[in-house]
Structure formats: structure tokens, C-alpha cells
Amino acid sequence: MEWGFWLAQAVSGLAGASALFLTAAGLTLVFGVCRIVNFAHGSFAMVGAYVAVTLLPPLLAWSPSLSVFLLGAVLSALAVAALGAAVELLLLRRIYRVPELFQLLATFGLVLVIQDGVLQLWGPEDIPGPRAPGLGHGVAILGERIPAYDLFLIAVGPVVLALLTLLLRATRFGLLIQAATRDREMVAALGVNQALLFTGVFALGAFLAGLGGALQVPRIPASGGMDLPIIAEAFVVTVVGGMGSVPGAFLASVLIGLLQAFGILAFPKITLVLVFLVMAAVLMLRPQGLLGRPEPPARGAIEGLAALPPPSPPLRALAVAAILAVAFLSDDYLRKVATEMLVLAIAAFSLGFLIANAGIVSFGHAAFLGAGAYAAALLSVRAGWPMEAALAAGPLFAGTLALLFGAALARMGGIYLAMLTLAFAQITHAVAFQWVELTGGDNGIVGVRPAWWASDRASYLLLAAALVLPAIWALRRVLSAPFGVLLRAARDSEPRALALGLPVVAMRVAAFALAGALAGLGGAVFAFSRGSVDPTLLAIPQSVDLLAMLLLGGVQAVAGPLLGAVALHGLKDAVMPLTDLWRLFLGLAILLLVLAFPRGLAGAWRRA
Amino acid sequence: MAEPLLAIEGLEAGYGPAPVLFGVSLTLAPGEVVALLGRNGAGKSTLIKAAMGLLPPRAGRLRFAGQDISGEAPWRIARAGIGYVPEDRRVFPDLTVAENLAVGRRPPREGLPEWTDSRLFALFPPLAPLSRRRAGLLSGGEQQMLAIARTLAGNPRAVLLDEPAEGLAPVLLEPLAGAILEMAKAGVAVLLAEQNLDFAAAVADRAVLLARGAVAFDGPMARVMADASLRESVLGVSA
Numbered sequence: 096m097e098w099g100f101w102l103a104q105a106v107s108g109l110a111g112a113s114a115l116f117l118t119a120a121g122l123t124l125v126f127g128v129c130r131i132v133n134f135a136h137g138s139f140a141m142v143g144a145y146v147a148v149t150l151l152p153p154l155l156a157w158s159p160s161l162s163v164f165l166l167g168a169v170l171s172a173l174a175v176a177a178l179g180a181a182v183e184l185l186l187l188r189r190i191y192r193v194p195e196l197f198q199l200l201a202t203f204g205l206v207l208v209i210q211d212g213v214l215q216l217w218g219p220e221d222i223p224g225p226r227a228p229g230l231g232h233g234v235a236i237l238g239e240r241i242p243a244y245d246l247f248l249i250a251v252g253p254v255v256l257a258l259l260t261l262l263l264r265a266t267r268f269g270l271l272i273q274a275a276t277r278d279r280e281m282v283a284a285l286g287v288n289q290a291l292l293f294t295g296v297f298a299l300g301a302f303l304a305g306l307g308g309a310l311q312v313p314r315i316p317a318s319g320g321m322d323l324p325i326i327a328e329a330f331v332v333t334v335v336g337g338m339g340s341v342p343g344a345f346l347a348s349v350l351i352g353l354l355q356a357f358g359i360l361a362f363p364k365i366t367l368v369l370v371f372l373v374m375a376a377v378l379m380l381r382p383q384g385l386l387g388r389p390e391p392p393a394r395g396a397i398e399g400l401a402a403l404p405p406p407s408p409p410l411r412a413l414a415v416a417a418i419l420a421v422a423f424l425s426d427d428y429l430r431k432v433a434t435e436m437l438v439l440a441i442a443a444f445s446l447g448f449l450i451a452n453a454g455i456v457s458f459g460h461a462a463f464l465g466a467g468a469y470a471a472a473l474l475s476v477r478a479g480w481p482m483e484a485a486l487a488a489g490p491l492f493a494g495t496l497a498l499l500f501g502a503a504l505a506r507m508g509g510i511y512l513a514m515l516t517l518a519f520a521q522i523t524h525a526v527a528f529q530w531v532e533l534t535g536g537d538n539g540i541v542g543v544r545p546a547w548w549a550s551d552r553a554s555y556l557l558l559a560a561a562l563v564l565p566a567i568w569a570l571r572r573v574l575s576a577p578f579g580v581l582l583r584a585a586r587d588s589e590p591r592a593l594a595l596g597l598p599v600v601a602m603r604v605a606a607f608a609l610a611g612a613l614a615g616l617g618g619a620v621f622a623f624s625r626g627s628v629d630p631t632l633l634a635i636p637q638s639v640d641l642l643a644m645l646l647l648g649g650v651q652a653v654a655g656p657l658l659g660a661v662a663l664h665g666l667k668d669a670v671m672p673l674t675d676l677w678r679l680f681l682g683l684a685i686l687l688l689v690l691a692f693p694r695g696l697a698g699a700w701r702r703a
Numbered sequence: 704m705a706e707p708l709l710a711i712e713g714l715e716a717g718y719g720p721a722p723v724l725f726g727v728s729l730t731l732a733p734g735e736v737v738a739l740l741g742r743n744g745a746g747k748s749t750l751i752k753a754a755m756g757l758l759p760p761r762a763g764r765l766r767f768a769g770q771d772i773s774g775e776a777p778w779r780i781a782r783a784g785i786g787y788v789p790e791d792r793r794v795f796p797d798l799t800v801a802e803n804l805a806v807g808r809r810p811p812r813e814g815l816p817e818w819t820d821s822r823l824f825a826l827f828p829p830l831a832p833l834s835r836r837r838a839g840l841l842s843g844g845e846q847q848m849l850a851i852a853r854t855l856a857g858n859p860r861a862v863l864l865d866e867p868a869e870g871l872a873p874v875l876l877e878p879l880a881g882a883i884l885e886m887a888k889a890g891v892a893v894l895l896a897e898q899n900l901d902f903a904a905a906v907a908d909r910a911v912l913l914a915r916g917a918v919a920f921d922g923p924m925a926r927v928m929a930d931a932s933l934r935e936s937v938l939g940v941s942a
């Protein structure tokens with residue numbers, strides 16, 4: 096009985112690992128050749144699942160057999176491959192040369208577009224898939240009923256690994272993939288049409304994602320929210336396995352699958368945290384991943400971005416004047432909007448600080464905003480702390496969290512760190528969502544009230560400004576102090592900074608903690624302004640909103656994050672009431688912005 | 704001299720804002736070996752990269768086999784018939800010798816005998832027994848041979864060879880020179896960037912001397928070898 100139970104857990108974990116491996120293998124191949132991290136890869140898996148739940152029922156009605164089921168899964172994957180090829184041709188091809196940050200943002204724009212597209216095509220309800228004929232039963236092993244389909248999925252992983260290995264070693268396409276993973280330019284100089292190769296690899300990657308999604312449908316229904324969890328897991332698997340390594344992805348997905356299956360037994364609420372800790376441990380021992388090769392130093396995620404320029408007193412006066420005007424001359428609605436803009440501005444500003452000075456692009460910065468908000472709300476509502484203490488605890492908690500994250504992973508550079516920040520944020524979100532006893536789950540925490548003296552909106556706005564503006568100006572001080580200068584030196588050339596004896600990693604960790612604490616301050620201010628917190632605050636889309644603000648405002652100009660926060664907030668207020676397709680709109684806007692202004696709007700204005 | 708195969712006219716190129724080449728012109732005829740000589744930093748590699756399309760030319764024209772190839776992508780230039788062997792060899796370390804050759808393989812060209820694997824192994828006999836070995840495990844000399852063989856597998860009409868003799872043991876120089884002459888005899892034009900004068904003299908008919916990104920001399924290799932003051936002023940070598 097004991098043994099059977101363990102076996103059932105292991106089987107379930109390994110079955111999930113198989114599907115995860117297919118998706119991650121596609122991601123890792125695409126990264127190897129095209130050097131692009133595709134956020135929309137999880138969306139491809141989701142589309143594969145939706146196509147499969149649409150395609151399989153009629154196919155199986157026509158002929159209920161396992162081979163027809165497999166045919167349906169492959170056809171679904173082919174449809175996704177076609178989508179992938181179209182995406183490469185229409186979008187990615189134009190942005191291979193823009194800085195990585197903008198590439199990531201563009202593929203995230205795609206995530207938003209696909210989310211709304213799927214919603215329009217298939218509706219908001221989850222759609223369960225049909226069972227695979229002949230595999231719908233359970234197999235009794237050691238007294239446990241093990242789903243036959245799970246056993247089948249477990250076999251799929253190694254089979255696909257073998258087929259991929261064959262493709263890579265025994266076909267010209269495979270040789271070109273391997274060669275290009277090492278040296279794209281040389282492959283082009285030998286007369287290989289790179290554009291065609293990239294499209295081919297991207298289609299192959301999308302095919303694998305689609306297959307992973309399609310084969311999951313007998314176990315997990317197709318649902319509109321599956322894309323981000325899938326991409327977060329796939330990121331963890333590819334980074335742990337070693338970017339570009341297919342066998343590495345296999346090994347890592349088995350590891351993660353088993354961890355999740357058994358982690359549920361030990362820590363039911365925080366399985367994902369366990370996964371993250373193991374990942375951090377692996378990467379501390381082997382930064383290049385299990386089977387990855389040590390990479391040449393990353394070119395830096397933000398090539399070509401200049402540091403923030405020196406302070407400009409008029410802007411300072413203008414901000415203070417604007418806030419005083421809103422506090423004393425306007426209505427409560429505007430005061431609330433202004434408070435929220437301050438919150439977003441400090442969150443975006445701290446992110447911009449990280450990007451422009453430390454060269455760290457965080458795709459999960461909202462995790463720290465949310466951590467600050469949750470800490471303040473929990474201490475105020477559950478522990479009865481006074482507002483002043485709770486407001487102070489927010490940044491402390493978020494800063495500590497950022498410090499721990501940074502200490503574990505800040506050694507990883509550029510794109511890897513960006514991927515891990517996303518995974519981290521996804522996990523933070525899952526904890527807030529699942530640990531219902533503590534966090535209230537989906538409903539969050541309500542009844543977060545400010546102290547009596549700050550309970551009217553005007554006073555609270557002034558309080559928020561008194562906390563946020565000095566914090567921003569203090570951060571600006573840090574930037575022109577030696578710490579900021581050295582941080583930028585390390586960003587521009589890590590080898591040189593190391594040779595000079597600078598504690599590069601420690602400085603990055605410090606920058607990360609500082610940025611996390613500032614975002615946490617914003618979160619704590621937000622909690623008392625809104626009166627409640629819920630998991631959307633630290634969800635990935637919130638992180639991307641912050642990045643979009645920087646994209647709108649530009650990280651070069653000091654007013655960038657402020658401008659961006661105002662612009663995005665205004666845009667949302669203007670567009671959201673008009674249409675249900677907000678995500679589609681935002682996604683397309685991001686894509687257009689990246690294509691038209693790869694340096695951000697503020698950058699564009701300054702050049703003009 | 705017949706109609707040149709490759710004609711570079713007034714080429715300007717550089718990295719970022721800094722210009723490196725200032726209006727370089729040179730020609731290469733079929734089956735001809737031209738030595739491209741110059742001190743460190745004179746712009747030899749830059750010229751080769753620009754000719755290959757790896758560095759966008761800022762001005763000037765590139766003509767190859769009667770086509771204008773200025774501003775074309777590297778893979779199109781390679782398909783037109785120009786082969787490139789980079790300074791640092793850049794073999795694909797995870798692939799075997801045979802697989803490296805397979806990546807370079809392109810269909811044969813009219814009027815030139817095909818470089819089959821067996822012809823390539825005859826040209827570089829030390830590679831023959833290594834065909835299943837991973838290129839990352841080869842010695843420097845073997846990697847250099849493989850880099851040239853991989854480019855020849857594309858059956859180019861012209862090859863741009865960037866300092867193949869650099870870092871090779873002296874005993875390897877003679878076979879390498881022999882292989883270059885063999886290539887020329889088979890009708891392949893060779894532009895050979897080189898620092899090693901004696902090596903260049905052993906294979907080249909003509910020499911182009913670059914100094915600070917401009918052509919300082921274009922004439923018979925023998926003239927360079929005979930004129931000590933020319934060598935002294937352009938190359939900084941007196942021997």
C-alpha cells in the first residue's frame with residue numbers, strides 16, 4: 096500500500112514531466128539557434144491544447160482508435176507549427192537585432208494577443224479533452240490504480256527525445272541547428288539561408304510546444320490561464336537543464352516533475368517554492384545548468400541603454416506642484432488615481448533603476464510590489480499592527496525577499512536572470528493564490544484601513560507623496576554616488592569590473608534588494624490606498640505593465656517611468672471601458688511600439 | 704589578365720563610428736593567389752569581412768563573377784561563390800569532422816571539379832582518419848585544415864583565407880602552402896591575408912599591401928620580396 100502510493104505519485108509526476116519536456120525542448124532549441132527567449136512559447140502549448148480539444152472529438156467519433164488520437168495530436172501540433180512560422184516571419188524576423196529586453200517584451204505582447212484570441216475563439220470556459228481510446232482505464236499496480244494514459248505519456252518523453260536526437264544528428268537540418276547554436280555567423284558565411292533556418296527552427300519549437308499541449312488534454316482541460324504557468328515551468332526546466340541542450344531539458348523536466356509529485360506530500364501549499372529552491376541550488380552549483388556549456392559572458396540584456404541622466408530641479412518642483420494641486424483642488428477620484436500613479440511610478444522607477452544601472456531585466460518585479468502589499472495588509476489586518484509600522488514592514492519584507500532571490504541567482508546574467516525572475520514571480524503568485532488560510536486566496540485580504548490621520552484621500556495622497564518622492568530622489572542620489580558608478584561599470588563590462596576587484600555579484604544583489612524594497616514600499620502604500628490586496632497585484636501581467644511603462648517612457652530619461660506610468664494608466668482608463676479586448680489592444684500596442692521605437696517613446700522624443 | 708572574378712572598388716568599412724578602410728580597391732582573377740599584406744591592425748580582416756558581407760560596407764562596390772554583390776547578406780555572397788575561412792577557424796566543436804564538412808557542403812559549380820570528401824581528404828591527408836572525431840578535439844593545425852576543407856566543400860570560385868598560417872608549427876607550413884597551390888591549380892582564386900611573408904611568397908603571384916586601411920602597393924609578389932625599403936615602410940619588416 097505504501098509503495099503503491101509512492102508509485103502513483105511518481106507516475107503522475109513523470110507524466111507531467113513528459114509534456115513539460117516537449118514544450119521545454121522546443122523552447123531550448125529556439126533559444127539555441129535564434130537566441131530569442133520566446134515568452135509566447137507557453138501560449139503555443141495552450142493553442143495546441145485548444146486545437147486538440149476541438150479536433151479530437153470529431154476525429155475520434157469517426158474512428159475511435161489510439162492511432163487516430165495520435166494523428167489528431169500531431170495535426171494539432173502542426174497547426175501550432177504553422178502559427179509559429181507565421182509569428183517568426185511577421186514579427187521575430189524584424190526584431191532579432193533590437194535589445195533583448197525589447198525582444199522579450201514583444202513576445203510578451205504576443206502572449207496578450209494570443210490570450211484574447213483564444214478567449215474570442217473558444218470562450219472563457221475550460222474545455223476538457225476526450226480520453227485516448229484504449230488508454231482510458233486504470234492499471235492496477237501494487238494495489239494502486241495508475242491511469243494508463245499517464246504510463247503512455249511517460250513513454251512519450253524518451254521517444255520524443257530519441258527522435259529529436261536522431262533529427263539533430265542524422266539530418267542536414269539537425270546539423271545546421273547544432274552548428275548555428277554554436278556560431279550563427281559562420282553558418283551564414285557557409286551559404287546557409289539563416290532566415291529559412293530560423294523559421295524552420297521556430298516552427299519546430301512551436302510544433303513541440305503544441306504537441307506538449309495537445310497530449311495533455313486527456314489529463315488537464317484546455318483553459319485560458321494555462322499559458323503563464325507553462326512558460327514559467329518551461330523557463331525553469333530550460334535554465335536548469337542548460338539553455339540549448341535537449342537532453343538537459345529532459346533531465347530537468349524529470350527532476351521538476353518528480354519534485355512536484357513528491358513535494359505535494361511534504362509541503363502541499365508550497366510545492367512550487369520547493370521547486371524554486373531546488374532550482375536555485377542546482378544553479379548555484381552549476382550556473383550553466385545540468386548539461387549546458389559555460390556561455391561566454393552575456394552581451395548584457397540591455398545593450399546600448401544609457402544610465403539615467405543627472406537630476407533636474409524643475410521636474411522635482413513640477414511633481415510636487417502637481418501633487419499639491421491634486422490634493423487640495425481636485426476630487427477624491429483623482430486623488431486615488433494620483434496615489435496609484437505614485438505607486439506605479441516608484442515600482443516602475445525601481446525596475447528602471449535595475450535595468451539601466453545593474454543590467455538586470457526583471458520580468459517579475461510585481462512580485463516585490465505584491466510582497467510589500469501583502470506584508471503590510473497581513474500585518475495590519477491579521478496582526479493588528481498600526482499603519483505606520485505596517486507601511487515600514489512592506490519594503491522590509493519585499494527587500495528581504497529580493498535579497499534572498501538575488502543572493503541565490505544574481506550570479507546568473509542577463510537573459511537567464513530575466514527568465515528566472517518570471518518563474519519566481521509566477522511562484523509568488525501561486526503561493527498568494529493557493530495558501531488560502533494565510534492570504535485569502537483569490538479573494539485576497541480586505542479591510543486594510545489607514546490610520547485616522549491619513550484616512551481621507553487628500554491626506555493619504557500627501558502621505559504617499561511624502562514616502563514615494565523622497566525615496567525616488569534618494570535612489571537618484573545612490574545612482575550618482577560611487578555605488579551607482581561602479582554598478583554601471585560592472586554592467587558594461589563584467590570581466591573588467593572583476594579584474595578591478597569589484598564585488599560585482601554583491602553589488603548586483605544590493606541593487607536587487609534596493610529595487611525590491613522600493614517596489615515593496617509602493618505595494619504597502621497601495622494596500623492602504625486600495626483597502627485590499629489580491630493576487631492580481633503580483634501576477635505576471637502586472638510585472639509586464641511595469642515594463643510597458645518603461646517601454647512607453649524609456650529607461651534613458653529620468654522622467655521615463657513617471658511618464659510611462661501616467662501614459663499606461665491613462666490608456667487603460669480610456670480603453671478598458673470601450674472594449675473587452677484590452678489585452679489584445681495592449682499586446683498589439685506593445686508590438687507596434689517595439690517595432691517602431693526600439694528605444695522607447697522618451698528616447699524617440701529626445702532624438703527628434 | 705582576364706576579366707576579374709572579384710572586384711572591390713573604393714570599399715569603406717569600419718566598426719561603430721570608427722572607420723577602418725578608406726576606399727580600398729583590388730581585383731582577383733580566377734585561379735589567382737593574391738597575398739593581402741599589412742601590419743597588425745592594417746585592416747586585412749576587416750576587408751575580408753566586408754567583402755563577405757559580414758560587415759556592412761559604408762561605401763564602394765563589390766562585384767563578383769559579373770554580379771553586383773554590394774550590401775548582400777553573407778549567405779547570398781557565399782552562394783554566389785565566395786568562400787570564407789576566418790582568422791580564428793571557427794569549426795563547429797560539437798560536430799565531427801565529416802559533419803563540419805556536411806554543413807559547408809553546397810552543389811558543385813559549372814566549370815569547376817567538385818570538392819568531394821575524398822578530394823578534400825586527399826588535399827589534407829591528416830584529416831582522413833579523423834573524419835568521425837569531434838572537431839573540438841582536433842589540434843590547432845587540424846582545425847585549420849578542417850576550416851579550409853569545410854569552405855572548399857561549398858565549391859567556391861574564390862576563397863578569402865584569413866591568416867591560415869598563424870599559430871601553426873613550422874612543419875605544417877609547407878603542406879599548407881602546397882594545399883593552397885593545389886586549390887589555385889583547381890581553378891579556385893585565393894585572397895590570402897597573411898603576416899608571414901615567406902609563406903605568402905611561397906604561394907602568391909601578386910601582393911596587395913595595406914597600410915592604415917588603404918592600398919599602399921599592388922603588384923607582383925616578387926617585387927615585394929626584392930624591395931627591402933617597400934617592405935620596411937609598409938610592413939615594418941626588414942628581413
Ligand SMILES: Nc1ncnc2c1ncn2[C@@H]1O[C@H](COP(=O)(O)OP(=O)(O)OP(=O)(O)O)[C@@H](O)[C@H]1O
Nearest residue numbers: 718723741742743744745746747748749750790898
Ligand atoms: N570588432 C571590432 N570592433 C572594433 N574595432 C575593431 C574590431 N575588429 C578590428 N577592429 C579594429 O579595426 C582595425 C583593423 O583591424 P583588422 O582586424 O582588420 O586588422 P588586421 O589587419 O586583420 O590585423 P591582424 O594582422 O592583427 O589580424 C584595428 O584598428 C582594430 O583595432
Ligand SMILES: [Mg+2]
Nearest residue numbers: 747748749790
Ligand atoms: Mg586579422
